[in-house]
Amino acid sequence: MKLKTFLGGIHPPGNKRLSEGKRIEAIPLPQKVYIPLVQHIGAPCEAKVEIGQKVKKGELLADSQAFVSAPVHASLSGSVIEIKNYPHAGGNQVKTIIIESDGLDEWVKEPQNGQNPLKLSPDEIKQKIRQAGIVGLGGAAFPSHVKLSPPKEKKIDAVILNGVECEPYLTADHQLMMEKPADIVKGLQIIMRALGVKQGYIGIEANKPDAVQAMQEATKEDSHIEVVGLKVKYPQGAEKQLIKAVLDREVPPPPGLPMDVGAVIQNVGTAYAIYEALSSGKPLIERVVTITGKGIKKPKNLSLRIGTLFSEVIDYCGGLTGEVGKILMGGPMMGLAQYTTQVPVIKGTSGILILPKGESPPTKAGRCINCGMCVRACPMKLIPSILGTYCERDLLDEAEEAQVLNCIECGSCVYVCPAKRHLVQIIKYGKSAILAKKREQKNKS
Amino acid sequence: MQSENIVGKENMSDILDMVTVSTSPHARSKDTVAIIMYCVLLAILPTSLAGVYFFGIKALIIILIGTLGAVATEALVQPLLGQKISIMDGSAAVTGLLLALTLPPTTPWWMVLVGAAIAIIIGKLIYGGLGNNPFNPALIGRVVLLVSWPVQLTRWQKPVFLFSKTIDTITTASPLGILKDKGAAHIANIRLLDLFLGNRAGCIGEVSVLLILLGLGYLIWKGYVTWHIPVCCLGTVFLFSGIFWLINPAQYANPLFHLFSGGLMFGACFMATDMVTSPITTKGMMIFGAGAGLITIIIRLFGGYPEGISFAILFMNAVCPLIDKYTMPKGFGRA
């Protein structure tokens, strides 16, 4: 198989061995779950339950009228003991519903197997996906029904399932593809039906030959789905790079979206959740998470209830090996550093990564030596060194002219920079400053 | 961050004294500026050793004086300029070594020292240090020496071989000098293989094409340098000298002779590829390389000097910011 890819990118050590091939296990029922009302990109939800109220597993806890939003559900049965601001993996405090388990783990409505979601109409599919609270499980957490509702004038002709998992360390998607290939394929078929698309792809990096094989096996019957082997390279799993590799189309700069080139991307985990929700009526209350890193005793792939605290997961995995350097939600390239283990797993948690002290030490930025390694690494064909310099000097117009808004914040430039410049960090600042300025101008006019 | 103070502290599973909270990415490659510079030193080592092999202990002394002189200059002058001493990053050593390798083996030791000091001070430090200098520092040192002492800087000697008995220095003309002064007929008996291996008169480090290419290959393999500049530079020289040779082989030397003689190979592989002073865009690198090659061959064919690579690279250094400006990529999705 000829492996496809994009231009640029980097090869960080994969470190996947730690948790690779470990079967997905469930952990004992947590005593409490902490369910934030914001777990997606879009409008926050409003609580529909009160303190003291008894809830059952799968019961709706909060929702919003807004289209770009996704409801949240109780991930176990018990009573609501608190609704308050609580630390969130995104870094802020977010309104959170805290449920104390009654130990019974009762469903509000027992899932019923044996429904055939492919009999549903596209609109029914989208509605059910929204009701189930499904968002992109790859990390971005964009509400899935929104992605499946492109405006009429955008002709979608391809759905790509993202099974790339290019972040080092993470193996959750890999393991899911090994254990549930048939369900993932059914999820893809549902997505294709919802969009009226004939052609589906499943993109997988070549470092997971077993997953490629499993998915090929599962798609044997469906000639409209192609499993595409991709070169092992970060950020192969970024939407735009995946579309480039699979379809050879380039998504235009923001506000350009994948649908502008006729593509919709969903993560394999999302496809699985969609199948689960539509075939049995189970809302999104659990997900597969890799807990890994040299800082944790027993790395694993776990199926976790939304709202489970990191600390509980760490305990289940045998605790820490020693002094901790960083606790990340997600992988080392784009993961979010946490200041406490008392944050809950949310829908967008693909991994919990514990780096021991010394693995990711703070670095002192030196002067650019113009080596061009960042340029060769940038998957967006930008000149990170110059963008960084513009942003450092607050030359926002120049930065915008040089396409800073097209940066996907993948961190490849920082990874390679021998001068250890904090390029993405300063570029993120520049981007937000430009966007703030734009909002201001818009408000004025 | 003291985790003891955190809201909602329940079932603490662990004691987190100090965790680092920073934005992504949390992984970085092991490459540093110093590692790159030491790799460059390693890449030029083979051709340096070839210089010592062909020209004897004298060459070794020049190499040592050039390298140590550059490092010492940096260590002494940086404090005076209020800069932090940066000799450990290896860049001063690279500059000194590159300079030494572009000098004839007969260069007096004090001249080497003067060149090294000029390379470091005028070539680099007055601009604020590594990364800010517009011109290749080693070439600045070389060109200042060349215009100040043109006779000494173009006095060539026959290879003596390190372990041979002859101690006499037999001065001779360089292949390019013969071509310039006497014409193409007189280079007929110069064997290309000798040029390729390094058995000819020339500057210390420039003689062995084979070992220069080996060093370049290493840097490309490490990912620190790309093929664009050297290939475009050498390709342009090959192309233009080839055209003239085809027109009139009696007057013009063949293109391989041009590639294998003088400082072209050394310059194209180790001087023009200097990161700080060459373009950052890929397209820019190709223009830069082609430009340097074109100027070199024009000087060689029509200019007053037998060799032109140093001036060519310095000129391209000067226009490098312009090249970068006009070769900015449009960015992903803006076909």
Ligand code: SF4
């Ligand atoms: S973070 Fe932005 S600038 Fe840096 S490599 Fe990624 S896309 Fe390019």
Ligand code: SF4
């Ligand atoms: S990688 Fe770092 S040192 Fe090299 S050009 Fe980019 S910013 Fe400058």
